[in-house]
Amino acid sequence: MNDSHYCPHTPEEIQEMLSAIGVASVEELFSPIPSELRAKTFNLPPGLSEFETFDKMKSIAADNRGGMSGFVGGGFYDHIIPAAVDHLSGRAEFYTAYTPYQPECSQGTLQALFEYQTAICRLTGMDVSNASLYDGGTACAEAAMMALRITGRNKIIVDGCVNPFSRQVLKTYLYNLDVEVVEIAPLDGLLNREELAGMLDESVAAVLVQNPNFFGCVDDFSALAQQVHALDALLIASVYPISLGLLATPGEMGVDITVGDGQSLGNPLSFGGPSFGFIAARKAFIRNMPGRIIGETVDKQGRRGFVLTLQAREQHIKRHKATSNICSNQGLCALRGLIFLSAIGRQGLVDMARMNRDKAEYAKSQLVGIPGVTVLQSAATFNEFTIFLPKPADGVVAALLRKDIIAGVPLGQYYQGSENCLVVTVTEKRSRKEIDRLVKELEVAVCN
Amino acid sequence: MNDSHYCPHTPEEIQEMLSAIGVASVEELFSPIPSELRAKTFNLPPGLSEFETFDKMKSIAADNRGGMSGFVGGGFYDHIIPAAVDHLSGRAEFYTAYTPYQPECSQGTLQALFEYQTAICRLTGMDVSNASLYDGGTACAEAAMMALRITGRNKIIVDGCVNPFSRQVLKTYLYNLDVEVVEIAPLDGLLNREELAGMLDESVAAVLVQNPNFFGCVDDFSALAQQVHALDALLIASVYPISLGLLATPGEMGVDITVGDGQSLGNPLSFGGPSFGFIAARKAFIRNMPGRIIGETVDKQGRRGFVLTLQAREQHIKRHKATSNICSNQGLCALRGLIFLSAIGRQGLVDMARMNRDKAEYAKSQLVGIPGVTVLQSAATFNEFTIFLPKPADGVVAALLRKDIIAGVPLGQYYQGSENCLVVTVTEKRSRKEIDRLVKELEVAVCN
Amino acid sequence: MQLIYEQSVNGRRGVRLPVSDVPAAAELPGNLLRRESAALPEVAELDLVRHFTNLSRRNYSLDTNFYPLGSCTMKYNAKVLENAAALFAPFHPMTALLPGGVELCQGSLGMLYDLGQMLADITGMDEVTTQPLAGAHGEMTGILLIAAYHASRGNKDKKKYVVVPDSSHGTNPASAAIAGYEIITVPTAPYGDMDIELFKKAMTDEVAAVMMTCPNTLGLFNPHIKEISDIAHSHDALMYYDGANLNAIMGKVKPGDVGFDVIHVNLHKTFGTPHGGGGPGSGPVGVKKALIPFLPQPRIVMNDDGQFLLEDQKTASIGRTANFFGNFSVMAKAYAYIIMLGREGLIRVSEQAVLNANYIKERLKTYYDLPYDMTCMHECVFSASKQLEHGVHAIDVAKFLIDKGYHPPTVYFPLIVKEAIMIEPTETESKATLDAFIDVMIEAAITAETNPHLLHDAPVTTPVGRLDETKAAREQNVCCIG
Amino acid sequence: MQLIYEQSVNGRRGVRLPVSDVPAAAELPGNLLRRESAALPEVAELDLVRHFTNLSRRNYSLDTNFYPLGSCTMKYNAKVLENAAALFAPFHPMTALLPGGVELCQGSLGMLYDLGQMLADITGMDEVTTQPLAGAHGEMTGILLIAAYHASRGNKDKKKYVVVPDSSHGTNPASAAIAGYEIITVPTAPYGDMDIELFKKAMTDEVAAVMMTCPNTLGLFNPHIKEISDIAHSHDALMYYDGANLNAIMGKVKPGDVGFDVIHVNLHKTFGTPHGGGGPGSGPVGVKKALIPFLPQPRIVMNDDGQFLLEDQKTASIGRTANFFGNFSVMAKAYAYIIMLGREGLIRVSEQAVLNANYIKERLKTYYDLPYDMTCMHECVFSASKQLEHGVHAIDVAKFLIDKGYHPPTVYFPLIVKEAIMIEPTETESKATLDAFIDVMIEAAITAETNPHLLHDAPVTTPVGRLDETKAAREQNVCCIG
């Protein structure tokens, strides 16, 4: 029994404890479980040593093909992560702590999350932020439910240009509520404003848009915000935080609720998670926000401190009347986001955003040089853009995968009739050499 | 100037500081340097970003051939390192602290090193240990110089079975002193006791031996200790700490000064360093010990605390009369050694040592099955042993390198006439599969 | 401590970025650009490092001392798990969704598949989805699966209610409500379990599901669990198992064997992944055969030649519950944990978790009121009612413990126990740690009688004392202005 | 805090090892076996983690606050350097020494070679050996090189002395003594540098070397340095440069240009590698052409097709000074540091290190006596003589600073300044940090006059107060018994 992992007791200690309890065996402690209910089988393999375990994990990771040069985004982005992010978020006091229910011994987490909320507000131009949600898709769903509560209406209009996965998550969340979710098919990679105009009425709780959208197009939703507000409906925007180094903020556009995925802020790709969802809103809506919120206050001696606040919104108090069911959030990932933004800094984010756009524009200019390749012209773009190929994108992407290049996301499976469209993402990590190689290989692929 | 690494001042701040100092420019601060002495050239390349720097380091590491299956030792050994060792020694408060000159705010380092000294004493069976030396070779040299001081004599006898690198370091250290260093050529991979007997006299300060020695042979130096003591000379033994999970301790044999390299205790191979040297001795010799020593004491309130003690031995006080010139030691590596030993634990070290011997004995039994291959029979071995090949070992090793196997250390370049000898090391990390493959490929190599 | 924003200096730069190797692009039209850059911190890297290092030092954590937080399973987070998860950092999830992409992700997909298989064995379920991102997310996913099941049988409108015991965790009713159901709450009987008679009364054919955790949040295993699920099934209601308390029963009971149809597992509790100061967690959901068709897409399946594929036809699936494959690296840690401990190891985990909880229960029950005095499983719930006679509340005991260097037990939950003190030691604590904690708990009980003010004034050793929560809620300073 | 041994429980196991996959070997003869296993700790991994985590929290460190320790160059240790060095963990040094082995180590060998080239450029030397494991080790290596040089010219017996200024660091005379020389110490003149007249008197043809650091340990650059080296050379003595203070002059002066023949560099000071609570460091040694033949073996050389080889014939070399290639991973960090900062970056390092030191000097000189009041380089040395009038020693000021959250400056060195307070801020500290420190230093000076006992009683905020060093030295408890 001694050599079992992480169960420290020696046989002698177990005996002492059993007699203190007054039972003869550990088994006796399980007597409350009716014997007929006891497990008949348990087929897990025998245990391994720490060394063997890590070895096995290495061989599993080695079953993935690594060292690919990636031009894919679709919600997750391959950005620089300063070394300090790992080292600081890797402080045991951060990652082995629980939710800061006891503020006096949790000021580290609490102050950091307060600073995180501040960063999100300043980045998005909103008034209030919570301390994180699960991811970008669930954040869209939470925002929609928030709008339903605020307006007391039951229709959500979703721009078809919003990330298809986020749209699916939103539909799953609302699936069993009597809420109508209406999707508007994109027009040239942009929101079909005409069709939207026809749908906007007093039954609409909110309109959900994304900027830059799934096609990479950058839009200005200021006018839309006014339209929506005229009907006492809300405008929800999902945004890509890195782009806010450059792009107009949701706040500036008059957006009511801003959401997004925070992976690009210092969180590794890690095959999809964990990242974090953020949600920020106008001050008026704070009591309708989902999840935890950190607030500033003082102790008896007037010393500044931070606490979980407005908990009367949350499940552990309001139970089924809570604004959301969320309990554990993605705190450590949000902390990474804060450290990332603090490390890169105010001007650094501007520079990084600009570099993303510069590299994407360079790639765009090179790709359109390929015979038969054209680019979606309808709108400006940030670090993602859509190109039309002379043949189905699926085959081209598959061909380039064999050359260790992930060329982009073919739109065919997400939008009917877009089989020849490819969304290409270029972050600051992609060198000119990599871009030129993408162009060369893509030319080879389309010209055969 | 802003974007330079790790120089935080803004231009405005620099101006403020300059006026506080009362100079017009930073350049003015360098006026004490006569202009004719100023550097005329400075040809380093321009700087890189953190991201580019790490990228470059990755490409350098990639220029090494990795993934080799290693059967080499020669002083550094490929042992398991529990994950906790990196995580705990990676605590910033440990690795970004300086030498604990201010004990009140350095109890972490001081207590840890006191615990380290205790571990070394218990491992080796000696009375006192210092807080680390540079490495195994320099520790041999320091021990020799210590013996010269203690005995006031000037001859050191070195068993030729001691690691050849350590012997070279020792000679380099003593090179400019009028000290005589006599080496005794090995006999069947063991100390030539007869030849030694002929040399032992009152002029001898110390005899240096190693266990297990460079051939892998395990010896009992108890009788030798008595012989040496009869002449008021000292016996110095260099030992391999992992082997002490199993083997008789220097203390049990009557050794006076024990040294060794601590790499095998939780320090990665890292192409040769850093590791740490340890030195432990009989209590009587403590004032002749080199380097820092941590001692237990109390504060005014009687609280236990730890301090650097017996500093009157050291260079910062005694200057040229110091017992050694060492100042910075290998503290963090010693801490890793302590954490390693604490993680593996008392029984764990016994098990690890036994597994090393078991695997080596298995490999030995398989290798002697190869036609023309015989094993050095003169003594028992731990996890290293010497085999004789039917052809020069150099060629065989080179051949196996091409198959990603590091077969062992050919003795030819260290001992004349041993061109066909190969020292094979097998640690607990080598699986039976790897051993069997070594045997198979070695058979192929010797039979062609 | 200063906020990082209060340390900003205009124009100070942090981590340096590469110089661009491409020409600068034309400026975007003005209406698309933000008017001024976001007022993010402007600090040197050294100041950044010191800020967050010192912030971390203001946290209590599992790695600094015992963390007996009931219902949270604060067990040791093995360091090797962190190293293992880091191996997967570079892999982009979109790769798997590209044509021919799965071939490049066999390692990741295979690991998720195997993890699902192992969790299915542990819980007695037939298939597991690893998409849910936390326990509550799993609950909502599970309830939506149940809704889809009922809908598929034409009962969408008929099924209106979800039944939960009043001892249930707040996320249970909250998740059911979010999933579109009304809640029926059944009180707890004096014997510490859901009152079986009241439960029978509550059950009608309009009930879609019964959500329970067993052992429940009092740490008690419900002997009538089978009877309860039979009753539920007789009303065509499905049984949902909140797996947050799974640490008590691994290898001992399988929820699937006692009638549960759906379960979520908190990998960040039972399977040793760190809590990160609030998250991330991971809440895989297991189901019985009948519910497999409704599982979230894409589903990871294995074909006959052992290759892992993604199944994503628009079937009866409830769709996506997260953008990708769940909190992958959390699952990598849990996977490594399970294969490391193995069959015997996990059984021992539950045995010693239960041993530790009962040891604390017996040692403390003469000092603290134990409302439900019977053999507990992985946790025990005391009440500070005795201390209340001296004006000392559970929260005062909690704050006293902080001064003594311990993280307090859970004191706001379960709601059904007044002045609850809910202690879950977990299996990873040594007897010495338990004994030291017990001594301090006894000291607290005695001090409550002799010097109650010491508990009222606690904590005094922390960077801040008790904080004014009303002020926080009133002023709503949740973002630093300026 | 308990010792880890005091937490041991008989039979408790820590990290689990793999099960052996080979048959057990026959037992060794009894005389070769230890009688009982070493009484190493027997603790659970969680207790191990808590022990060392809590120990670390009892340390002051660079990452927690300012560390103005004179002569130690406690600059920021960039985190990326740690990651970079970790890339080389798996490579066995013996590989390079095997037949055909260098081909497998071109990365590591090339890096060492390049590092040597860059250090040669920075210091104005012709070749560098990376073998020495710390500064003092470099000093000894350097002096042995000088000894070999003199020996090769038939002057082994003639050359008996090494000259050092009294301001020199203890390692200088100690290293020279270990290398077999007698020491001649030259006093410092009122102008803060070695007294040139006394130096001239000291110099004879029996002097093998003059060891200096410039700027010296008072932080002053010696304007007569060229004259001094000319005098030394006229006596066929070589000039040794202690590179510990290199942080002041990178790109500004090259020791090789001003007449130095041998130099060691402290990578753990000037080049940003962490000090590790005392080590490991790294002390590469650079030499002028005439000394190249004597450099330690194996030498890393590059052949015409850019391949890196090991040269290891028994030449005039002094032999090995370390078993392998030096503290490789420390050098990997220094290499990454140098290529990251680059030419401009290193120049700026020296400029701002000097700026910061002069700023502190000017701001504090009205409060503390400044024995040598002139423009300093990277550090400045005050004396607490004013405070001594109130019975307050430099050490009392130091302890007061600890209570205020700062690591004290160096107070035991240089020996030539009574009650020395030696401050080296380094370039990585921001103005805000310097100002806050200056305020506390001023507070200390004022408190020394108003409430000297506050300084005598300090520190009171630490886990232990001032410790009884005599007791420690008398009892010599350096290993815990039992």
Ligand SMILES: Cc1ncc(COP(=O)(O)O)c(C=O)c1O
């Ligand atoms: C009993 C119980 N159920 C559900 C949950 C919710 O799990 P999560 O926080 O992962 O959403 C918890 C977590 O505290 C719990 O204790």
Ligand SMILES: Cc1ncc(COP(=O)(O)O)c(C=O)c1O
């Ligand atoms: C001026 C000076 N010289 C030499 C040394 C010795 O360097 P090391 O500690 O690396 O041996 C030091 C270190 O404190 C020093 O300050």
